[in-house]
Amino acid sequence: MPERLAITGFIVLAAAVWARRVAMLYGLLGLGAPDDRRPRQWGRKLKQQAVVVLGQRKLLQWTIPGVMHALIFWGFLVLLTTIVEAFGAIYQNGFHLPLVGRWGPLGLLQDVFIVLVLAGLVMAVAIRKLQRPGRFKGSHLREADLILGAIAGIMATVLLSRAVQIALGLFPYDTRWTPVSDAMAAPFRGMAASTLGVFDTLFLWVHALLILGFLVYLTYSKHLHIVTAAVNVLFTSERPKGALRPMHLDLENMTEDTALGAGVVTDLTWKQLLDLYTCTECGRCQSQCPAWATGKPLSPKLLIMDLRDGLFAAGPALLGAKKESPEAFAAAVAELPPLNPDIVEDEVVWDCTTCGACVQACPVNIEHIDAIVDMRRSLVMSESRFPKEMQGAMQNLETSGNPWGEPAGARLAWMQGGRDQAPLHIPHISEAPDADVLLWVGCAGAFDDRNKRVTYDFARLLQVADLSFAILGPDEVCNGDPARRMGAEYIYQMLAEQNIERLNSHGVKKIVTACPHCFNTIAN
Numbered sequence: 001m002p003e004r005l006a007i008t009g010f011i012v013l014a015a016a017v018w019a020r021r022v023a024m025l026y027g028l029l030g031l032g033a034p035d036d037r038r039p040r041q042w043g044r045k046l047k048q049q050a051v052v053v054l055g056q057r058k059l060l061q062w063t064i065p066g067v068m069h070a071l072i073f074w075g076f077l078v079l080l081t082t083i084v085e086a087f088g089a090i091y092q093n094g095f096h097l098p099l100v101g102r103w104g105p106l107g108l109l110q111d112v113f114i115v116l117v118l119a120g121l122v123m124a125v126a127i128r129k130l131q132r133p134g135r136f137k138g139s140h141l142r143e144a145d146l147i148l149g150a151i152a153g154i155m156a157t158v159l160l161s162r163a164v165q166i167a168l169g170l171f172p173y174d175t176r177w178t179p180v181s182d183a184m185a186a187p188f189r190g191m192a193a194s195t196l197g198v199f200d201t202l203f204l205w206v207h208a209l210l211i212l213g214f215l216v217y218l219t220y221s222k223h224l225h226i227v228t229a230a231v232n233v234l235f236t237s238e239r240p241k242g243a244l245r246p247m248h249l250d251l252e253n254m255t256e257d258t259a260l261g262a263g264v265v266t267d268l269t270w271k272q273l274l275d276l277y278t279c280t281e282c283g284r285c286q287s288q289c290p291a292w293a294t295g296k297p298l299s300p301k302l303l304i305m306d307l308r309d310g311l312f313a314a315g316p317a318l319l320g321a322k323k324e325s326p327e328a329f330a331a332a333v334a335e336l337p338p339l340n341p342d343i344v345e346d347e348v349v350w351d352c353t354t355c356g357a358c359v360q361a362c363p364v365n366i367e368h369i370d371a372i373v374d375m376r377r378s379l380v381m382s383e384s385r386f387p388k389e390m391q392g393a394m395q396n397l398e399t400s401g402n403p404w405g406e407p408a409g410a411r412l413a414w415m416q417g418g419r420d421q422a423p424l425h426i427p428h429i430s431e432a433p434d435a436d437v438l439l440w441v442g443c444a445g446a447f448d449d450r451n452k453r454v455t456y457d458f459a460r461l462l463q464v465a466d467l468s469f470a471i472l473g474p475d476e477v478c479n480g481d482p483a484r485r486m487g488a489e490y491i492y493q494m495l496a497e498q499n500i501e502r503l504n505s506h507g508v509k510k511i512v513t514a515c516p517h518c519f520n521t522i523a524n
Helices: 002-029 042-054 063-078 080-091 104-131 141-168 179-184 193-218 222-234 270-278 284-288 300-324 326-334 339-343 346-351 357-361 368-381 388-400 408-416 443-447 449-464 481-486 489-505 516-523
Strands: 437-440 511-513
Touching (some): 002 193, 104 141, 104 179, 141 193, 222 270
16 A cells, blocks of 8 residues: 555656646747648648658658667557556556456567567667767767666566566466567566565566656657657648748738747747757758758758757746736847847858758658748848848849849840750730740749750740740749748748739739749749
8 A cells, every 4th residue: 555655646746747847838839929730631631640650651761760760669659558557557466458458469469569669779779879870960869868778677677577477477468478478477487476576566666667757757858759749740731842931921010029030939930839849859851951961050950959949948937927917028028039140040041942851851740941931031121131142132133023133125035045946936925815824934044044945945845735825024023932032021022912913914824834943932
């Protein structure tokens, strides 16, 4: 009885600490800006849960590390049954799960996954200590070692506890189904019942305390992803991969408090804050980042970690102020350090090419680019702080409708072709209102020498296919993609409105283009 009261006390204490921490983490999410992430495509969402979370698809793209993690993850799911059995055995000798608690195949499955999890732990240690991948640079490796040690302890104690229960005759499964546990029981057979009782209590207690400690510690560590990963995948954006997060910019109704992008941590959306919780520090994003590969300071992993540190540093004070009064909260927000450069260096933000390699590589669907572009928006529109190389491009987009400042009439030069190519004669959309499609040339297609040849050949293919098409010619302006990715959302929206007005005025229904950037911007 005293032992049961004691373990009950530990359970209540661990549950209280865990609940307090989880409540704080949930409260921090509430500090983020709104973001409508209600799932609408439930079939797609269920498939993501099955494939990305349960199937570990993204992790298994890297065979050895993927198999390692999958063994531990799948083992965790199966061995939840042994955790229930262990806590049940503390309160009741011979405890077994209802319905399936004496089913031999379940006992076999438990035995198999205990061994597989231990094998996964050996693989994890080998990867970290022998391979030492560069993607771990900056990760909290000691924290990971502690977790691996705790999992090893949990596996060892559950195996020893099963062995002692077999020796005591309290094991709920037929031992013909559990060869590993039965083999482990050999040293305990023949011991006095009183001695076995001591071992049984010892192993169950150590196992239970390791479980409770693990559950509490993971809420303070990068292993919080055990709790948040499935939720983060559930709320993954349903936008096409190339589409940026839209920004609802109303210049006419702006106030001093209007956030243009993300200038402080509370400007990040709640989903972006959830991304921070979910980072596993595995470094897959870092290993795939072209900026990092070329020696630039940007590491998508370190960026997420820095933002997370900034959130946790400011979070408690913000929650206290929010609880006190709206005025106190507003004052606390006003005192927050800027995300750039206090938490993330400006250069890191500008190094990103927005290629999406980091998002594609992330096994828990973190959306790094959304946060980076939001920080750029704040730097450009609130701080007017950006690399000097961008100044000319943005001015040219505003005044000339293209990044190079070329005159509108030069948009027709590509039709002259190159050496040994006959000039093309393509009507303006106003001259061919019944054309099947509009050929969107794009800025690179009209002004860049290499891309002009691509545009010429693409137009010839359309002619050979006997497709009726027309162009906007000098009336075409940039779709705004360069401005948007630089953070100049107001220029993007200005150009987008111009294009929408012109396309609608000509009744355009179908558009083709040879430019992937134009395609992505217009389509998505």
